[in-house]
C-alpha cells in the first residue's frame with residue numbers, strides 16, 4: 001500500500017479489531033454507548049457500575065493522556081442498566097499525538113459494538129451571553145485545526161472504517177440534542193444549558209485576544225482543544241454523536257486586562273458542575289434507545 005508519512009500512526013482495521021477483541025475478552029459487558037470525559041469531567045465514571053477499569057498504558061496502541069484532569073483509564077460497565085465504555089480522560093493533539101492516533105480509541109469503541117458516542121469537553125466561552133459553569137450542547141463545530149491540515153481522516157482510507165468523503169453537515173445528532181434539552185429542562189438545569197458552535201484550536205496555549213475576536217466573528221460560541229477529531233472519526237465510522245462542552249472559563253477578548261485563562265480554573269469549574277453533568281448524562285442514558 002502506498003504510504004503517506006502519517007500512515008505509521010494509523011492503525012489498520014485488523015490492529016484495531018485486535019485491541020477491541022482483547023478488551024471484550026476482559027469483560028462480560030457488550031457496550032453500545034461510548035462516553036469520552038473531558039478535562040476535569042472524569043467523575044462521570046463514578047456512576048458506572050459493575051466496572052472493569054483498564055489504564056490506557058495497558059492497551060497497546062492507545063494514546064496515553066499526560067495532562068492533569070485526565071485519569072487515562074478505560075471504564076467498562078453499566079450506567080442506568082445500559083452497557084457502556086467510558087474514557088476517563090483523553091489524549092490531545094497538543095500532547096504530540098497526530099490526530100490519527102486520537103482516532104484509535106473511537107475506532108476501538110466502534111469495533112466493541114458502540115453505536116452512540118457521547119463526547120464531553122471543557123471549553124472557553126466566547127458568546128457574550130455565556131457564563132462560567134454553563135453547559136453547551138454542541139450543535140456544530142468549526143475544525144480550525146483542519147484548516148491547517150490536522151484531521152484524523154487524512155491518509156489512506158480503509159472503506160471498512162468508513163467512506164472516503166463523509167458528510168459532516170449532520171455531525172451532531174438532532175434527536176439526542178433534543179433529548180438533552182428536554183432532560184435538562186425536566187431537571188431544572190435549563191437556565192445553564194445552551195446550544196452552540198464549538199471551535200477547535202490545537203493548543204496548548206490559550207487564545208490571544210485577537211484570536212478570540214476572530215472566533216466570535218466566524219460564529220464560534222466556545223473554543224477548545226479536543227472533541228473535533230473524535231467526532232470526525234465517530235461519524236466516519238457511522239456512530240451517532242452527541243457532544244457537550246462545559247464552559248469552564250470565559251475567553252479573554254479585551255486587550256490590556258489582568259485576567260488570564262488557566263487550566264486550574266478549568267478543573268475547578270469541572271468539579272463544581274460534575275454532579276449536574278453526571279445527572280444529565282445518567283438521565284439521558286436512561287431514556288436512550290440502545291437496541
Ligand SMILES: O=P(O)(O)O[C@@H]1C[C@H](O)[C@@H](CO)O1
Pocket residue numbers: 037038039040067090092120121122123203224225226227262263266
Ligand atoms: O479535554 P478537554 O478538551 O476537555 O480539555 C480542555 C482543553 C485542554 O486540554 C484543557 C485546557 O484547560 O482543557
Ligand SMILES: Nc1nc2[nH]cnc2c(=O)[nH]1
Pocket residue numbers: 122123124125201203205206207223224225248249250251261266
Ligand atoms: N482553546 C481553549 N481551550 C479551552 N479549554 C478550556 N478552556 C479553554 C479555552 O479558553 N480555550
